[in-house]
Amino acid sequence: MSEKRATREAYGETLIELGRVNPNIVVLEADLAKSTTTIKFKKEFPDRFFDCGVAEQNMMAMAAGLATTGKICFTGSFAMFATGRAFEQVRNTIAYPSLNVKICPTHAGITVGADGGSHQTIEDIALMRVIPGMTVIVPADYYEAKKAIAKAVEIDGPVYVRLGRATLPMIFDEDYDFVPGKAIVLREGTDVTIFATGIMVSSSLVAAESLAKDGISAEVINISTIKPLDDNAIIESAVKTGRVVVAEEHSIIGGLGSAVAELLCEKHPVPVARVGIKDVFGRSGEPAELLKYYGLTDEDISQAAKGLLGK
Amino acid sequence: MTTHTTNKQATVSLVEAKARTIRTRIINMLGAAGSGHPGGSLSAADIVTTLYFHEMNHNAAEPRWPGRDRFVLSKGHAAPVLYAALAESGYFPREDLATLRKIDSHLQGHPDMNKTPGVEISTGSLGMGFSAAVGMALGLKIDKSESRVYTLIGDGESQEGIIWEASMFAPQHKLDNLVGILDYNNLQIDGRVSDIVDIRPAAAKWSAFGWHTIEIDGHNIEQIIGALDEAKSIKGKPTMIIANTVKGKNVSFMEGQVDFHGKAPSKDEVAQACGEIEASGPLG
Ligand SMILES: Cc1ncc(C[n+]2csc(CCOP(=O)(O)OP(=O)(O)O)c2C)c(N)n1
Ligand SMILES: [Mg+2]
Helix, strand or coil: CCCEEECCHHHHHHHHHHHHHCCCEEEEECCCHHHHCCHHHHHHCHHHEEECCCCHHHHHHHHHHHHHCCCEEEECCEHHHHHHHCHHHHHHHHHCCCCCEEECCECCCHHHCCCCCCCCCCCHHHHHHCCCCCEEECCCCHHHHHHHHHHHCCCCCCEEECCCCCEEECCCCCCCCCCCCCCEEEECCCCEEEEECCCHHHHHHHHHHHHHHCCCCEEEEECCEEECCCHHHHHHHHHHHCCEEEEEEEECCCCHHHHHHHHHHHHCCCCEEEEEECCCCCCCCCHHHHHHHCCCCHHHHHHHHHHHCCC | CCCCCCCHHHHHHHHHHHHHHHHHHHHHHHHHHCCCCHHHHHHCHHHHHHHHHHHCCCCCCCCCCCCCCEEEECCHHHHHHHHHHHHHHCCCCHHHHHHCCCCCCCCCCCCCCCCCCCCCCCCCCCCHHHHHHHHHHHHHHHCCCCCCEEEEEECCHHHCHHHHHHHHHHHHCCCCCEEEEEEECCECCCCEHHHHCCCCCHHHHHHHCCCEEEEEECCCHHHHHHHHHHHHHCCCCCEEEEEECCCCCCCCCCCCCHHHCCCCCCHHHHHHHHHHHHHCCCCC
């Protein structure tokens, strides 16, 4: 777990690999090619890279048009603007006609850091999850991001892959076989299940380790595909442990916490504690400070688990 | 409140000196923060300084004074130039500038109207501040207020569709209390605006959209003052001032450098930059 990389780094690199084998890959950017790393694709495939300028709405609707001509379009920008500014372009012109557009923006969540609340989207999972037919993937590390971006091409239809700026410890490796829609048990346990996504997966593993020292056996499950949700895996683990913590770098409203709570309420009600941003906006600061400020550390996860166990 | 000097050259010199001070504050603030946007703050420094220290009626002791003129920094990433102007005007202590982008600071990476006194509306998502400024001008018009609204947009920002939606609304409603200023430095993040998605001919576009259009050198205080005066004499339509600028202006190693769009200066660079600015004339 020594090497750390950001999930955004996987974006440009994977696009190049995809571009080499598939001439239909086209990459659109909205004036953030360095930050999103699409600049790498631009260097190798200048003819299949188009910078739309600061015009995210136009970029998304153009991607839909390109998709009708058989192109597989990847669209960049920051997650705030791709899902927020261009929401209705994504909803009505990409998803409604079920067009083959991949939305892989970077800089999601509060770990954007010093740019502050205007740039820290804590709503994007909710916005994308609510759209019919949208696949929503939140990779937990660099390797999972690589695999998810590559797999997105095999899914016929719109796919959202949430990428981040924070560097994260490695959980997977080059041989990891990412299967969209499949939850992965990273650690087995019997007292409580921690369902985590994105940057919160590695902190959940740390939390489980410290819980073990306190005699609490926590199961950690990586939910990288938030939609379609792996209902069976979630219910199975909830049946086994009877207590559920959900951890995400997103509002507690509308994200993974909501998805898991909705499912369990209907199928197997158990106590659920949500670790996420508690219905407030972000602010400027260092990523680590912000995670602490908003209650998104491994300690917060441990506390939530202990709370469910009455400890 | 603005003090008006009768001697034009004296006024220009005062604003120029203040602009130098604003520039050193921008550099120091970004150096302390370790991140942020120097290029677009420096290209806008002369315009913003002229607004706060010559043009606008405003009162730091009463930031929400109803009779004030409003400034909206639509290109919100240039927050340092706004914060420097507000601190120099007395809205908050100058020492606060060193807290830029820190977790407990009221000075957010992008302007936040609920945290920083003097900030009229929160911006950071490009394009939207401009529409908000149109809304302010409309509200003031409804109230028959004498107050005027000034808003600064970027040339990269001008690629956003919302700019052009608002640009059609303002003349429709004869918002002659609205002045837009385009910080035309021909650079965005990915390169030259003319190489990415060109906005030329900018002046002809704004004229065609129903705005009174004035083209100036955005670093010439006399021309900035002249354009703002002219805007006041125009009735029945809004004015757009196309200000030709240089990104990173007055810091040799930042001028025209796309890399300094969103990169803070190092300690050494802060010293060099401030040295160059101070050598260019008196501070104010
Ligand atoms: C809606 C939106 N998209 C993208 C960004 C990221 N961004 C910040 S500044 C910038 C470039 C702006 O260029 P320009 O308007 O020319 O600014 P200036 O050169 O004056 O700094 C971009 C793309 C943003 N803040 N808002
Ligand atoms: Mg520019």
